[in-house]
Amino acid sequence: MELVILLIITVFVITYRKNTGDNVYKFFATQAANVYNKYAPYSFKKVREKTKELGQEYTAKQYAAQVALFAGVAGGITYMYFYSILWAIFYATAAVLFIPYLAYLRCNRVYKEFVFEQIQIYTTNVIMEFNTTQSFVKSLEGVRDSGILEDPVLSDVKIMIDMSYENGSIDDSINYFNQKYPYYMVKNMHQLFLQITKEGARDSGEALENMSMDIDALVEGVYRDQMDRRNFHKRFITFGMVLYLLVMVMQFLLGTENYIELIEIWYVKFILHGIILINTYFLLDGEKYYNGELGVE
Numbered sequence: 001m002e003l004v005i006l007l008i009i010t011v012f013v014i015t016y017r018k019n020t021g022d023n024v025y026k027f028f029a030t031q032a033a034n035v036y037n038k039y040a041p042y043s044f045k046k047v048r049e050k051t052k053e054l055g056q057e058y059t060a061k062q063y064a065a066q067v068a069l070f071a072g073v074a075g076g077i078t079y080m081y082f083y084s085i086l087w088a089i090f091y092a093t094a095a096v097l098f099i100p101y102l103a104y105l106r107c108n109r110v111y112k113e114f115v116f117e118q119i120q121i122y123t124t125n126v127i128m129e130f131n132t133t134q135s136f137v138k139s140l141e142g143v144r145d146s147g148i149l150e151d152p153v154l155s156d157v158k159i160m161i162d163m164s165y166e167n168g169s170i171d172d173s174i175n176y177f178n179q180k181y182p183y184y185m186v187k188n189m190h191q192l193f194l195q196i197t198k199e200g201a202r203d204s205g206e207a208l209e210n211m212s213m214d215i216d217a218l219v220e221g222v223y224r225d226q227m228d229r230r231n232f233h234k235r236f237i238t239f240g241m242v243l244y245l246l247v248m249v250m251q252f253l254l255g256t257e258n259y260i261e262l263i264e265i266w267y268v269k270f271i272l273h274g275i276i277l278i279n280t281y282f283l284l285d286g287e288k289y290y291n292g293e294l295g296v297e
Helices: 002-018 024-039 042-053 060-082 085-097 099-133 136-146 153-167 171-180 184-199 204-244 246-254 256-262 266-290
Strands: none
Touching (some): 099 184, 184 204, 204 246
16 A cells, blocks of 8 residues: 555656656646547547637646546545555546546537527528528528528538529528438428428418427427436436445444455455446436437437
C-alpha cells in the first residue's frame, strides 16, 4: 500500500519537474486535449464544437473537477467494499475512464436539443412565410434570409433551395431534408406542402393553421418530457449512489472486524465486484436514457 502511494507521488514530482514554469494542471489538460483530437470520431468533434458555440461545453477546470470527483467517490466507495488501496485505485481509474463517454452522451443531448429548436423554428416560419408567398421555395428563401436559422439546419435549407431550382420540383429536396431530419413534424409539414403544390393552394390556410397547432402541441410535449427526464435523472443518480452505499449497512450489521474477515473469502469478493459492476451498468444505462432521443423522431 505504501509502495503504491510512493509511486503516485513520484510520478507527480517527475511530471512537475519536467514542466518547470508550467502549471501541472495545464500540462495534463493539454495532453488530454491532444489525445481527444487524435482519437475522437469526426462526428463527435462536430457535435462538441457546436456545444462549445452554445456555451454549454464544460471548461477544462470543470472536467478536472469531474475527474477528481469521480476518482474520489469511486475510490472511497470501493475502499469501503474491499479495504484495499489497490482495488480503490483500480476502480477510481476505471471511473475516470468513463468521463469521455459521459461527455459524449451529454454533448449529443445538447446538440439534439439545439437541432430540435432549429427544426421548430424552421417549420413554424416556413408555414408563416407560405401564407404570404404561396410558394414553398420562396418560403424557404424567406426563412434562409431571415437570419433566424443556424447551421447545420441553415446549410441544409440552402441545399433544398438549390435542389428545387435544379430539378424544377420540390420532391427531391423534401426527401433530402426528411432523411436528414426524420422528425414527425417535418415529414407531416412537407407532406402537406407536397399536396398543396400538386393539388393547388386553394383552402390551404386552414390546413396550415392546423399543422401549426399540431407543431405547437408536439413541441410542448417534448419540452415537458425534457423536464420529466431532468427530474428523473436527479432521483436516479441519488438512488444509484444509495445502492453503492448499502455495503455500509452490511458492515453495521456484521461489525467491521467480522466484515473484513468475510471479504477474505473469494466468492464474497466475487459477489461484491458483481454488485459494483451491475450497479455501474445500471447507472450508465440510466445516463444513456436521459441523454437519448427526444421522442420526436
